[in-house]
Amino acid sequence: MSSIEFRKELFANERPEGLNEIGRPTIRQDILGHVTGRSPFYDDHLFDGLLHMRCVRSPHHHARIRSIDFSEAARLDGVIRIVEPKDVPQNLNTLLSLINFGKEDEPLLTPSKVGYRGEPVLAVIADSERQARAAVDAVRIEWEVLPHVLDVEEALAPDAPVVNEVYPGNTFEYYDKYDHQKLRFGDVEQAFATADRIVEGRYRMSPIEQAPMETCGAIAVPETNDRIACYTSTQALFFSLGTTAKLLDMSSARLHFVGGTVGGGFGGKVDSIVEPMSVLGALLTGAPVKFMWDREEEMQVGAPRGAELWDIKDGLDSRGRIVARSFTGYFDSGAYTRLSSYAVVKATGHLPGPYSIPNVASNVYCVFTNRTPATAMRGFGITGVDFAIECQMDRCARAAGLNPIEFRILNAYRDGDMKAHRRKAKNTALIECCQVVADKSRWLIGSQSRSQSSLRGGGGERAEIPATAIDEVGRIGDRRRREVPTAPFAAGDRKQLPAGTQRGEETPAAPPQNPDMLGHLQSESTAAADPLPTTQSMPRLQPPADRQVDRQPARIPTRDPKAPASGTDAGQAPTRQPPTRRPPVRRTSVSRHISGFRRR
Amino acid sequence: MALRRGRGFACVNYPIGMNLGGDPSQALVHATPDGKFMVTLSSIDLGQGMKSVTRQIAAETLGVPVSDVYVDTADSDTGPHCMGSFASRGTHRVGNAVIRAATEARTQLLEAAAEELEVDAADLEPDGEGGIQVRGAPQRSISVADAAIAAQFKQGRTLSGRGIFLVPPSEVDPETGEMSPVTCFAHAAMAVDVEVDDETGEVRVVEINSAYEVGRALNPKLVEQQLIGGAWMGLSHALYETTEPYYPEREHLPLDFNSYLMPGPGNIAPHNIAILERPAEDAPFGGKGPGEMCANPVLPAVANAVFDAVGVRCDELPITPEKILRGLRSANGS
Numbered sequence: 009m010s011s012i013e014f015r016k017e018l019f020a021n022e023r024p025e026g027l028n029e030i031g032r033p034t035i036r037q038d039i040l041g042h043v044t045g046r047s048p049f050y051d052d053h054l055f056d057g058l059l060h061m062r063c064v065r066s067p068h069h070h071a072r073i074r075s076i077d078f079s080e081a082a083r084l085d086g087v088i089r090i091v092e093p094k095d096v097p098q099n100l101n102t103l104l105s106l107i108n109f110g111k112e113d114e115p116l117l118t119p120s121k122v123g124y125r126g127e128p129v130l131a132v133i134a135d136s137e138r139q140a141r142a143a144v145d146a147v148r149i150e151w152e153v154l155p156h157v158l159d160v161e162e163a164l165a166p167d168a169p170v171v172n173e174v175y176p177g178n179t180f181e182y183y184d185k186y187d188h189q190k191l192r193f194g195d196v197e198q199a200f201a202t203a204d205r206i207v208e209g210r211y212r213m214s215p216i217e218q219a220p221m222e223t224c225g226a227i228a229v230p231e232t233n234d235r236i237a238c239y240t241s242t243q244a245l246f247f248s249l250g251t252t253a254k255l256l257d258m259s260s261a262r263l264h265f266v267g268g269t270v271g272g273g274f275g276g277k278v279d280s281i282v283e284p285m286s287v288l289g290a291l292l293t294g295a296p297v298k299f300m301w302d303r304e305e306e307m308q309v310g311a312p313r314g315a316e317l318w319d320i321k322d323g324l325d326s327r328g329r330i331v332a333r334s335f336t337g338y339f340d341s342g343a344y345t346r347l348s349s350y351a352v353v354k355a356t357g358h359l360p361g362p363y364s365i366p367n368v369a370s371n372v373y374c375v376f377t378n379r380t381p382a383t384a385m386r387g388f389g390i391t392g393v394d395f396a397i398e399c400q401m402d403r404c405a406r407a408a409g410l411n412p413i414e415f416r417i418l419n420a421y422r423d424g425d426m427k428a429h430r431r432k433a434k435n436t437a438l439i440e441c442c443q444v445v446a447d448k449s450r451w452l453i454g455s456q457s458r459s460q461s462s463l464r465g466g467g468g469e470r471a472e473i474p475a476t477a478i479d480e481v482g483r484i485g486d487r488r489r490r491e492v493p494t495a496p497f498a499a500g501d502r503k504q505l506p507a508g509t510q511r512g513e514e515t516p517a518a519p520p521q522n523p524d525m526l527g528h529l530q531s532e533s534t535a536a537a538d539p540l541p542t543t544q545s546m547p548r549l550q551p552p553a554d555r556q557v558d559r560q561p562a563r564i565p566t567r568d569p570k571a572p573a574s575g576t577d578a579g580q581a582p583t584r585q586p587p588t589r590r591p592p593v594r595r596t597s598v599s600r601h602i603s604g605f606r607r608r
Numbered sequence: 609m610a611l612r613r614g615r616g617f618a619c620v621n622y623p624i625g626m627n628l629g630g631d632p633s634q635a636l637v638h639a640t641p642d643g644k645f646m647v648t649l650s651s652i653d654l655g656q657g658m659k660s661v662t663r664q665i666a667a668e669t670l671g672v673p674v675s676d677v678y679v680d681t682a683d684s685d686t687g688p689h690c691m692g693s694f695a696s697r698g699t700h701r702v703g704n705a706v707i708r709a710a711t712e713a714r715t716q717l718l719e720a721a722a723e724e725l726e727v728d729a730a731d732l733e734p735d736g737e738g739g740i741q742v743r744g745a746p747q748r749s750i751s752v753a754d755a756a757i758a759a760q761f762k763q764g765r766t767l768s769g770r771g772i773f774l775v776p777p778s779e780v781d782p783e784t785g786e787m788s789p790v791t792c793f794a795h796a797a798m799a800v801d802v803e804v805d806d807e808t809g810e811v812r813v814v815e816i817n818s819a820y821e822v823g824r825a826l827n828p829k830l831v832e833q834q835l836i837g838g839a840w841m842g843l844s845h846a847l848y849e850t851t852e853p854y855y856p857e858r859e860h861l862p863l864d865f866n867s868y869l870m871p872g873p874g875n876i877a878p879h880n881i882a883i884l885e886r887p888a889e890d891a892p893f894g895g896k897g898p899g900e901m902c903a904n905p906v907l908p909a910v911a912n913a914v915f916d917a918v919g920v921r922c923d924e925l926p927i928t929p930e931k932i933l934r935g936l937r938s939a940n941g942s
Contacts, residue, residue: 029673191785193784209923212923245687247691264683266682315856350627362619399912416617416619435886437884441619445797448882449817510786511781517776525770
């Protein structure tokens with residue numbers, strides 16, 4: 009049987025105890041409803057005259073629509089309305105436009121050319137689901153089948169079919185400059201040249217379905233006050249509301265979204281397709297409309313966790329330290345961006361894994377292919393590359409002749425180490441996790457490995473930012489003109505960035521807007537027992553240079569003279585500190601649909 | 609032909625919250641007339657326990673019992689904005705917003721009580737059981753209910769609070785990838801023991817031993833549930849699941865749970881978990897979200913264990929019997 013233990017002795021001095029409710033196994037507020045089957049999911053909301061909406065979908069990976077004939081479908085019993093692309097007021101969107109990242113590249117209903125099998129081109133609204141299905145079958149479409157590309161590397165060839173005309177190079181475009189995301193830290197080429205041994209591997213993860221028990225769906229209901237209520241399975245209520253308002257070009261004030269109890273999400277309920285579809289149906293018919301994927305649609309049309317392909321090259325020294333690590337990564341985004349562009353950046357920030365490696369480089373591509381668009385799933389941007397990194401670590405340990413746990417501990421990152429994305433590691437605990445697992449699994453490790461700690465041995469030389477080799481290979485459009493190597497530095501072009509180059513700083517949380525929102529726990533008894541203010545619940549405004557020195561300012565915050573005195577204990581009330589160390593953020597534009605800042 | 613044993617190891621860290629920030633969440637807290645507290649959110653409880661965790665955080669911050677707090681969420685007409693339930697951000701972002709909102713409400717509560725007791729609010733503390741007392745003099749006290757009634761009907765004071773938590777958006781350097789991805793990381797390590805049938809290519813996971821560092825286990829039962837379930841999902845990813853079994857070819861596509869493979873009850877392996885807690889400085893009571901990372905170490909640990917057992921590197925997921933047998937055959941030269 010399984011077991012669970014709490015290793016309270018580890019990091020005990022960083023963790024004040026004596027809390028009342030935190031740390032208790034309180035049962036869920038909604039558990040009775042769940043275990044008696046009475047919690048209302050979106051599909052439990054019942055409405056008289058509910059209509060059912062289903063999509064006509066492409067049978068081809070890549071094809072142009074020559075003609076559509078839905079006259080027979082429209083005449084069938086129970087068919088209320090055929091919904092065409094022209095019925096969608098703003099029929100082009102990209103999900104991350106809500107944070108102004110990327111170009112509009114995906115219609116809700118596709119008017120002319122489809123980029124994947126299953127892409128919706130038309131919708132039918134009928135009295136019953138059966139009638140909607142019959143009408144979908146009765147639509148006649150003449151297709152002109154186009155050459156398609158399904159492999160990420162083939163999609164980068166100069167003569168590859170263009171999957172999505174918005175991105176003619178078949179890649180997402182980063183910072184208006186490159187067709188991939190770069191990471192450069194130190195000089196991998198130089199380190200490989202002097203390494204004791206080189207270990208290489210290629211790793212691939214196929215697409216994976218989020219597989220919620222409850223498929224994606226929504227019911228939209230016109231209300232008498234000219235608003236639409238939408239009962240939805242979304243994982244992100246306002247994200248879906250904002251996307252709906254945008255696609256349907258309507259005021260968000262007319263939308264009332266109700267969600268909450270969801271039959272499993274795992275990332276597959278962020279894409280906000282079922283909500284605008286059902287709301288559009290309700291607007292066009294004036295009746296309640298349900299748009300719900302069946303299991304087949306959930307499996308093959310609903311966006312999965314996308315496939316990833318990773319090439320990793322490591323250089324090891326004679327003691328088994330990794331001295332250089334280079335990645336070439338490909339995220340298979342399918343025919344549209346959805347969220348894969350974000351995953352590429354997130355994965356890049358995660359490299360080279362939880363290890364201190366002095367030379368790291370990566371090129372990561374968000375590639376468009378003629379398959380179902382990929383989207384978020386539990387561990388988004390991380391799961392696939394962790395698989396690659398940890399299989400590679402096993403290869404390296406064997407190549408170095410070391411126990412795999414000792415090899416990890418030898419290379420593990422520690423507090424104060426500089427990471428490849430040029431921020432210092434803090435609050436690390438990898439070594440302790442390795443040691444505990446060695447104990448639990450009776451996997452013997454030596455006393456040297458057993459004595460290591462995340463708290464010691466980091467920083468110093470390991471905190472320095474090395475001179476870094478950079479390059480400008482892979483500019484947008486280059487790959488259409490000629491073959492361009494995908495791996496870092498494979499094209500030879502190199503420049504040097506001086507040691508210590510750092511353009512930004514740690515971005516801490518915005519401080520509480522009012523003094524009375526700042527945690528009382530910082531001045532209370534639980535904190536007094538705590539030697540480290542870093543464990544308190546509220547964000548610290550400045551990263552500590554040294555914990556002991558930092559302790560006092562965290563307890564007795566300075567007063568901002570411009571802030572109004574608040575109530576009786578204004579002298580003690582912690583107030584907002586001037587954000588002097590906040591790195592500059594370029595706020596070039598704000599979406600009018602749900603606020604957000606441009607991410608460049 | 610034999611059953612061959614092997615063991616594999618993997619360890620990971622995991623970023624908490626949306627990469628590069630820019631993902632706010634808000635919370636509202638208000639007292640009912642007799643001193644119960646309502647937390648209003650628009651965040652989604654996917655089953656991960658969002659409502660439970662935010663309820664405990666609110667109760668802890670307010671200093672009242674958890675039974676006196678109710679979380680109302682996921683209605684866009686009443687709940688203030690939340691970016692959504694993804695990226696392991698719920699506990700961290702929403703939890704912090706709830707702390708701020710509850711702190712403001714608590715300040716009002718203590719001031720209402722102070723007026724009734726004719727003491728300084730700074731000298732008061734909630735006892736966590738529905739009372740408010742003078743620090744060091746518990747005989748001078750008032751119930752939360754009486755303080756709330758006085759605030760509402762006598763003093764004309766709201767006991768409410770607003771909270772937002774935002775890690776401001778930041779940028780990436782196009783040339784070096786320099787960035788501030790997130791403010792804290794969770795950690796995990798894992799050893800997996802497998803048994804591989806070298807005749808059928810079948811893999812049986814015999815035992816999993818793991819350590820997960822989660823900052824602080826705000827609700828140990830919810831953490832346990834996440835880790836057990838998440839590791840099961842990782843095992844499923846490692847050995848069974850894909851929507852495209854012959855990726856990148858789009859053939860033999862599963863359309864339902866008859867053909868989309870997942871482990872059944874008989875495939876569940878014993879999983880011995882150790883929880884480590886190193887609180888993160890800006891996390892609510894130090895707690896990092898364990899939801900996403902729990903699956904991640906399983907995939908490589910299983911792959912490494914299969915290699916240890918039969919000497920076949922399965923570098924392409926999922927690790928199907930077909931891939932193992934093909935690997936064994938090519939190793940044997942047949």
